[in-house]
Amino acid sequence: MATLSDVARRAGVSPATASRVINGSSKPVTDELRERVLAAVAELQYVPNAHAQLLARSHRSAVGVIVHDVSDPYFAEITRGLQRVATDQGRLLMICNSYRDPDRELEYVELLRGHQVAALILAGSGYHDEAFTRQLNEKLAAYEATGGRVAVIGRHEHSGDAVMPDNRAGGYLAGRELCGLGHQVIGVVAGPRILTTTTDRLAGLRQALTEQGRDLPERRIRYAEFDRDGGAEATARLLDADPELTAIVALNDSMAIGALATLRARGLAVPQQISVVGFDDMPIARDVTPALTTVRLPLVDMGVRAMSLVLGAEGPAPRVEVLPAELVRRDTAGPAPLAARVSAGSAPRARRGDAAP
C-alpha cells in the first residue's frame, strides 16, 4: 500500500504538507504544492491508513452498536433510526450482532472499546441474569470512566441514558382490546423468559386481564424463541393444551406470523374462530392475510432518540425517554366466537379513551 511518505516523496514535499493538503487542514499551503500533492495522491491511488489516522488523532468518532440481530426486522428498524442520525453527523457505525448471547454481548463491549468508539449503544432487551448484569455494568462503567458515552434501548439494569418502549403499556393495550372483544380464554406466545421485554409485555397483559376479571395462568403461556418458528411451535403447544382458546397474544410480530401459520395449518379461521394480536408492528404486519392487529412501537424513532442522546451534550443526570406503544387494529382480532361468549358471559368493549397504566 502506498503511504503518506510515498505521496510526499513523489510530490517533492514533506509528509506534513501532504497530510495538510489531504485533510484540508486550516494551515495554508500554496496552490502549487497542493496541486502536486493531489496529483501524487491520484497517481498512487493513495488511501490513508484509517488505523494510523485514528491512532494519531485523539479524536474518536465511530459509534458502536450492539443489537441482537440486524436482519431481524425489529432491529433493522431501530438500526435505520440510528444510522440516520449517525450519517447526518458523519459518524461511522460499527454494528455487532449478539444473537441474544450474553457472553457475546460482553465480548462486543470490549471489542468496541478496543476500537475506540466514541459511544456505545446497546439495543435489545436486557436479561434477567444477575451475574451477567453485574459484569456488563462493570464493563460499561470502565468505558464511561474513560469518557465513553453509553445509551441503552430497552430496559437494562444500567443507570445511564436510555430510551425505552413502553412494553408494559403495550401489553396492557393488547389485553384490553381482546377483553373488549369478549375473549375469556387468552393464550400467550412468549419470547424467552430471561428477556425483560418478555416479562414487561407479559406484566402489562396480565394487568389488563386482571382488571377485566380474567386471569392468565402460567399454563396458558408458552415460552419459545422470539422468531417465526418459535411462534409456530409455541402456538401448537398452546392449542394442544387448551383447545377452548379464543385468542392468542404473540409477544412479537415474528411469533405472530408463526402463530398464523400454525392456525392455518390446523384449519382454524382467523379471526372468526380465534383472534391473534402481535407486537411491534413490523413492516410485514400489514401484508400478511389477514393483516395483523398488533401493538406498534416507534422503532425508527427509538433509534433516532438513542443516537441523539449519545451524540448530544451530556446531561447532568441520566435521561430516560419512554416511547409510547399504540394499538393498530387490523384484521386478526375479532369478537370472540358466540359460543364462547355465551358460555362465559361477555364483557363490554373497553372505551377508546381508557388510559394505559
Next chain:
Amino acid sequence: MATLSDVARRAGVSPATASRVINGSSKPVTDELRERVLAAVAELQYVPNAHAQLLARSHRSAVGVIVHDVSDPYFAEITRGLQRVATDQGRLLMICNSYRDPDRELEYVELLRGHQVAALILAGSGYHDEAFTRQLNEKLAAYEATGGRVAVIGRHEHSGDAVMPDNRAGGYLAGRELCGLGHQVIGVVAGPRILTTTTDRLAGLRQALTEQGRDLPERRIRYAEFDRDGGAEATARLLDADPELTAIVALNDSMAIGALATLRARGLAVPQQISVVGFDDMPIARDVTPALTTVRLPLVDMGVRAMSLVLGAEGPAPRVEVLPAELVRRDTAGPAPLAARVSAGSAPRARRGDAAP
C-alpha cells in the same frame, strides 16, 4: 484509557513482557510475572487499542462487505452465509450499506481499503453504467495490486472471483411455469433497469415466453424500486394499462408482496383471477396468504461460497461459481382463468424435465 505501558508499570515489567502475556506469545514468561500482568490488566480494565494493534501487526484480518441493505431479507440471507464462514475463521466483518447508490459504493471501497481489510466482497447487483464500472474497477484493481482479495456476488463487470445466482435461468423458470399454466398475457413488475439483476431475470423470462410463442412488449413491464412499495405501485400501473392481464411476474419477493397488496386492494383473487410469481424465496414468502410461488435462490450458500473463495487459496484464474435457481410452487400461481385461455388458446403445460437455458 489505560495503555499497555500503564499495565506494564503497574505490574513492574516492561511493555514487551506485558504484551507477550496478553497476547499469549510463544515466548516463555515466568508464572510470577504472568500473574502480575494479568492482575494489572484486570485492575485497570485494560483493553488493547485495536488500531494500534492493527498498525503494529502487519497482519490484516478483517473482511469488508458492501451490500445494498442488510435489512433487506435478500442481503440478510447472503450476509448470514458470509458471517458463518468469517466467524469460523475468526474474522471480523465490516458491513456497509450502499443503499443502491453507486457513489456510496465507491466511497465504501475506499473506506474499507483504508481500514486495511484483507478482502472485499461486493454483494448485490452490478449496474449498467459505464463510468461507474470503470471507476469501480480502477479502485478494485488498485486494491488487488496491494494484495487485497476481491469477490463479487452477482454480475459485475469485474474480472475476478465471483459467485452468481443464475438469474437468467430463474426468469426462464418463472416464464415457463406461467406459460404451462396457460397464461397468455403476462406482466412484469421489475426492479430498476440499471441493475443487471433486473435485466438478467427479464432476459430469461422473455426467452421462455418467446419459446412458447408469447411475447413480452415493453408496455407490460413496469420498472420501480426493488421493494414492497415499488411492487405495489408498479402493479397498479400495470393493471391500469392492461386489464386483461392474467399473470404477474415480480422480479423479487418484496415486490411480489407489494403486488399482492395491490391485487387484494382491487379485489382480484389470487390465483383464481390472476397469478403471481415472485423471485428469491425470502423467508416470508411461505407466510403470506396465499403462500408465494417463487424462484428460489440459494442465498445463504452464495454468501458461504463467496467468503470461502476470498479467504481460501488464490486461484490461478478467476473462478466463477454459478448457483442454480429453482422454482418453488406454492399457491399464488394457478391456471389461467378459462375465459382468457379459450379466447387466446391454451398451451400445454411444460414438462418437468425441461432444462433451463
Next chain:
DNA sequence: TCCCTGCGGGAAAGGGCTTTCTCTGCGGTA
C-alpha cells in the same frame, strides 16, 4: 575453571499518520 548454550527479560525500532514546534525568507515599518 572457562566457555558455550539457552532461557527470561528489556530496549528499541518501527507501523503510518497528525500536529506542534521550529526555521527560513520575505515584506513592511521605524
Next chain:
DNA sequence: TACCGCAGAGAAAGCCCTTTCCCGCAGGGA
C-alpha cells in the same frame, strides 16, 4: 538600515502497540 512579524514549509515528537534484537545469567560440558 535594522528589526519585527508572519506566511509557508519542514523536522520531529508523539499515538499505542508488536516484535526483533540484544543482554545478563545460570547451568552444563570440556
